[in-house]
Amino acid sequence: MTPSARLAASIDLLAAMEAAPRKPADAVANSFFRERRYIGGGDRRAISGLVWDVMRGWRRLSWWLQKQNLPVSARLLCGARLVLDGMAVSAVANLYAEGRYATGVLERHEWDGFIAMQDKPLDSPDMPRAVRLELPDWLLPRLEETFGPALETEVKALSGEAPLDLRVNTLLADRAEARKALAREGLHAEPTPHSPWGLRLEGRLPVTASVPFRDGRVEIQDEGSQLVAAMTAAGPEMRVLDYCAGAGGKTLAMAMMMNNRGHIVACDVSEPRLDGAVRRLRRAGVHNVERHLLGVTGDKWAKRRAASFDRVLVDAPCSGTGTWRRNPDARFRTTETDLAELLVKQAAIMDRASALVRPGGRMIYATCSLLKAENADQVHAFLARHPDFRLVPSEAPDLPESLRHESMISLTPARDETDGFFGAVMERVPTQDEASTSQA
Structure with a gap:
């Protein structure tokens, strides 16, 4: 041309x-x-x-x-x-x-x-400051609340170009093997600084055409998303629910953590998104995942499985403010009205999902948002509504030591070199009767 x-x-x-x-x-x-x-x-x-x-x-x-x-x-x-x-x-x-x-x-x-x-x-x-920072006027005070004096540094990082992060599928290869396989195709990746499974490439590169991607040894997944999956500490004998699974990125990571054992249910309200996960699961060699399409109003499936899961991951729909490096248009697509509607939806999803956590089990609430209203505020409001839940440290072995003992984790591009992510770990406290039954 x-x-x-x-x-x-x-x-x-x-x-x-x-x-x-x-x-x-x-x-x-x-x-x-x-x-x-x-x-x-x-x-x-x-x-x-x-x-x-x-x-x-x-x-x-x-x-x-x-x-x-x-x-x-x-x-x-x-x-x-x-x-x-x-x-x-x-x-x-x-x-x-x-x-x-x-x-x-x-x-x-x-x-x-x-x-x-x-x-x-x-x-x-x-x-005006909002113009210079490429922010909608209504969003500026919310991000000032989140970042304070670090706002300009953080927003500048959000305006940069994101690297291409991969997650090595340890069901099929370790990180060193996958890195060598990519290098043979001219894709020179470096280990990510936080995730034990991550590899990072700079720029837009044809990873999906490479052999390691086609044979399932690597998946495209931001390091922050990998760390959210790690927060679940999903183990081989657990029953795990990915409540807002979408196309299954975190489902795949948890199946890998579980060594293809135990049982994962990937739920979503979108059938096309769940169908899109099938090809990814097959390519990764994952076979411990069941899919379920959630009903818009009520769900008999959920009622039958109340209080039965060891881990419930709620990767809630959100404003996506943490993904602006990849989606610069998103900062102007979300309105203040959209945010208000999302806050109501997030709270309702947490309430429904929490009913599926067994006594002593954990719910992990996550977003790719940087806004306090969608993150810490939502968690504290949920805990006020549900006194049978409490914040607990993740203690997840796959998290870096600096994050392992935190109950709420916030990741940002400027500080952590990831997309913006938030995660909180909440445990359902058994009642005295439930504790006695468990001990018996």
């Missing part, structure tokens, strides 16, 4: 994302490129790179365009990003060409606006 055609495709992709605000940007991009198979790998990377750069600077770019009385449009956001990244306006203008695969020449007022931006930094001291 010509440089002009790449710019035009970037603008088209960005416009497609704007037209589907409730759909994740990566899903829109996948559909966009699938419908345009003539776009080669190098062109796809260049187009995606510009689009993701625009999304990471959306509020600042919009501020600059508005300052020049220009409309905030996909067409001008892409050009503004190039100019503010240091490209000469004359060179940018050459990309705005006429033709079937081009985006049309710059109009005079667009040219003048770009000239006014030339040699300016993307960040301006005149920007």
Whole structure:
């Protein structure tokens, strides 16, 4: 593709994302490129790179365009990003060409606006703090509550590009073996700093085409997600419930921890997500997992299995603020109303899931959020409603020593080099009658 055609495709992709605000940007991009198979790998990377750069600077770019009385449009956001990244306006203008695969020449007022931006930094001291930090206005005070003086450092890390983390499937290989197998395919991975199963690659690399991925020796999973699975301390003889299993990432990790023994039930309200787990389970050689589709209202299955699980993992639906490195569009897709609805849903899920924990068993509540309202506040509210539960240290052997004795764990990109994750371990305290029955 010509440089002009790449710019035009970037603008088209960005416009497609704007037209589907409730759909994740990566899903829109996948559909966009699938419908345009003539776009080669190098062109796809260049187009995606510009689009993701625009999304990471959306509020600042919009501020600059508005300052020049220009409309905030996909067409001008892409050009503004190039100019503010240091490209000469004359060179940018050459990309705005006429033709079937081009985006049309710059109009005079667009040219003048770009000239006014030339040699300016993307960040301006005149920007409101929320704009400079790429945050919705309503979210700024919530993140200030979470991070305090460390806010700018943490938000800057959230705006960076995430590495590609893999989890070695120890049912089929150890970390050294998997690392060598990846290296034979030109994928040079380093051990992650916290997870005993993690390997890290920098940049977007074709891992899914590699032999170690295809034969199940590695899975794509952020190190933070691996540590949440480790918090369960799931063992070979346990009955384990993954209550919000989705496509089964943490289910796979727990099955590995259990050495393919015991019994795991992977639940979700989405049949397509559960169906998507089948292929992953098969590839990983996992056979101790049963799937169950949860009913929207009531579930006889759950009533029959009340108080029967040793571990219940509740990986609750959340705002996803901890995943912004991978999903920069998500920071503007979630509204304050969405958060209020999520808080109600999270509390209801915890209440339902807790009924499945046996006396002496544990519920692990987790999110990929950085917000106190979704994390510690939810846990304390649950404990107030359920005095038969208490916070306990995880003591999970696969956690690093620094985290092993904590009952609540928060992970952040700046401090821990993971996505943002939260996890809390709560034990159901047996009543005197239950304790007596157990001892008998």
